Amino acid sequence: xxxxxxxxxxxxxxxxxxxxxxxxxxxxxxxxxxxxxxxxxxxxxxxxxxxxxxxxxxxxxxxxxxxxxxxxxxxxxxxxxxxxxxxxxxxxxxxxxxxxxxxxxxxxxxxxxxxxxxxxxxxxxxxxxxxxxxxxxxxxxxxxxxxxxxxxxxxxxxxxxxxxxxxxxxxxxxxxxxxxxxxxxxxxxxxxxxxxxxxxxxxxxxxxxxxxxxxxxxxxxxxxxxxxxxxxxxxxxxxxxxxxxxxxxxxxxxxxxxxxxxxxxxxxxxxxxxxxxxxxxxxxxxxxxxxxxxxxxxxxxxxxxxxxxxxxxxxxxxxxxxxxxxxxxxxxxxxxxxxxxxxxxxxxxxxxxxxxxxxxxxxxxxxxxxxxxxxxxxxxxxxxxxxxxxxxxxxxxxxxxxxxxxxxxxxxxxxxxxxxxxxxxxxxxxxxxxxx
Ligand code: NAD
Numbered sequence: 001x002x003x004x005x006x007x008x009x010x011x012x013x014x015x016x017x018x019x020x021x022x023x024x025x026x027x028x029x030x031x032x033x034x035x036x037x038x039x040x041x042x043x044x045x046x047x048x049x050x051x052x053x054x055x056x057x058x059x060x061x062x063x064x065x066x067x068x069x070x071x072x073x074x075x076x077x078x079x080x081x082x083x084x085x086x087x088x089x090x091x092x093x094x095x096x097x098x099x100x101x102x103x104x105x106x107x108x109x110x111x112x113x114x115x116x117x118x119x120x121x122x123x124x125x126x127x128x129x130x131x132x133x134x135x136x137x138x139x140x141x142x143x144x145x146x147x148x149x150x151x152x153x154x155x156x157x158x159x160x161x162x163x164x165x166x167x168x169x170x171x172x173x174x175x176x177x178x179x180x181x182x183x184x185x186x187x188x189x190x191x192x193x194x195x196x197x198x199x200x201x202x203x204x205x206x207x208x209x210x211x212x213x214x215x216x217x218x219x220x221x222x223x224x225x226x227x228x229x230x231x232x233x234x235x236x237x238x239x240x241x242x243x244x245x246x247x248x249x250x251x252x253x254x255x256x257x258x259x260x261x262x263x264x265x266x267x268x269x270x271x272x273x274x275x276x277x278x279x280x281x282x283x284x285x286x287x288x289x290x291x292x293x294x295x296x297x298x299x300x301x302x303x304x305x306x307x308x309x310x311x312x313x314x315x316x317x318x319x320x321x322x323x324x325x326x327x328x329x330x331x332x333x334x335x336x337x338x339x340x341x342x343x344x345x346x347x348x349x350x351x352x353x354x355x356x357x358x359x360x361x362x363x364x365x366x367x368x369x370x371x372x373x374x375x376x377x378x379x380x381x382x383x384x385x386x387x388x389x390x391x392x393x394x395x396x397x398x399x400x401x402x403x404x405x406x407x408x409x410x411x412x413x414x415x416x417x418x419x420x421x422x423x424x425x426x427x428x429x430x431x432x433x434x435x436x
Contacts, residue, residue: 005080014155015082040065071109079116080119085271093270121148149208168202266294301412320352331361335362342366345366394417399422412431
């Protein structure tokens with residue numbers, strides 16, 4: 001099939017290359033000329049495992065090309081909309097200007113029978129509004145909402161073989177036809193019996209934001225328990241292990257630490273709450289607490305680091321290991337690690353930062369940190385060391401290796417990945433989150 005993908009960011013670039021891998025002819029469109037040039041040259045502008053190889057294969061096959069020209073969407077029969085929906089400047093709702101602009105720009109190039117497929121995460125009600133625009137266009141086209149559940153770090157795998165599909169379709173024959181078309185796009189995964197739920201627009205939009213609200217709530221729940229543990233001398237990691245054995249609860253997303261971040265969870269829970277407010281509903285008021293617990297963990301890490309250097313961070317050399325919001329990604333949007341690094345810098349510390357992939361993206365947002373290209377360079381002479389992203393390279397650090405380089409044996413484990421006893425036995429002042 002001939003497909004277009006509009007928006008070539010974390011979602012769109014992976015989606016476009018994956019669709020070409022599945023055998024489709026794909027034109028991928030972005031307004032960012034630099035990004036289009038990089039992708040066309042086979043250089044992914046983001047760090048995502050498997051993407052370089054996938055991109056190289058797809059480009060070599062001749063089935064994938066990138067352009068800034070939306071006119072080139074003409075001739076494709078399915079058009080994926082994968083542009084950003086960031087938090088509004090000065091507000092908490094989602095900024096829909098990019099989605100609106102992308103759909104408006106696409107409309108003149110649609111042909112009869114085309115399908116516009118929304119993948120961006122949007123507030124409930126958006127698809128119904130955009131469907132009116134599509135219907136009012138000269139072509140006889142339809143709109144589907146097909147939210148994306150990929151996880152950064154596993155994006156390629158999650159796109160080619162997702163754990164489920166959700167199609168929000170229009171009523172009647174149009175919905176039946178749209179379902180058949182999307183099934184053809186995703187044929188391999190559908191034939192492999194990937195669960196697929198066909199529903200209305202509102203439910204499809206809500207599946208995505210409620211999934212993220214649930215995950216955020218689970219993380220903040222255990223982080224709230226970490227606060228209680230800190231006040232009572234309990235150990236939240238053991239608490240989580242014990243809770244996790246209950247199959248109804250489960251152990252995943254129950255890791256206490258510095259909290260969630262990234263380009264999705266924080267802005268999605270804020271936008272979801274803003275949408276509930278618009279609807280006159282108090283139902284999601286608890287998400288403000290989920291957000292607040294999450295942000296307080298950053299305060300806690302800053303306070304622990306400051307305490308370890310004697311109560312005043314001014315002039316202290318601080319090693320920050322990990323800047324991305326999660327391992328195997330260079331994404332620093334709303335990253336708790338980068339936020340902590342910046343706040344210590346603002347407090348006067350000399351922050352020496354290292355991330356296996358995110359130094360570049362971090363430097364664009366926080367140019368005043370001192371970025372180095374190895375763990376050892378960051379550790380050398382450090383008066384306190386903070387491990388803030390659970391990259392394998394960082395989890396593998398040993399007290400012996402760190403002790404040989406740092407000026408002072410002080411460690412804040414922002415992800416609860418180390419055994420405190422091992423570090424204390426090696427003479428470290430060790431601080432975890434929610435641990436005695
Ligand atoms: P991103 O910022 O990385 O990418 C968005 C891209 O859209 C950018 O390259 C931008 O230049 C481009 N763009 C903006 N306006 C455009 C237009 N009018 N025409 C063409 N291109 C345009 O964002 P992202 O992380 O890829 O997220 C995209 C959407 O997918 C968001 O709604 C997000 O919530 C959702 N989502 C993201 C993920 C994820 O893990 N990143 C997962 C699921 C859902």
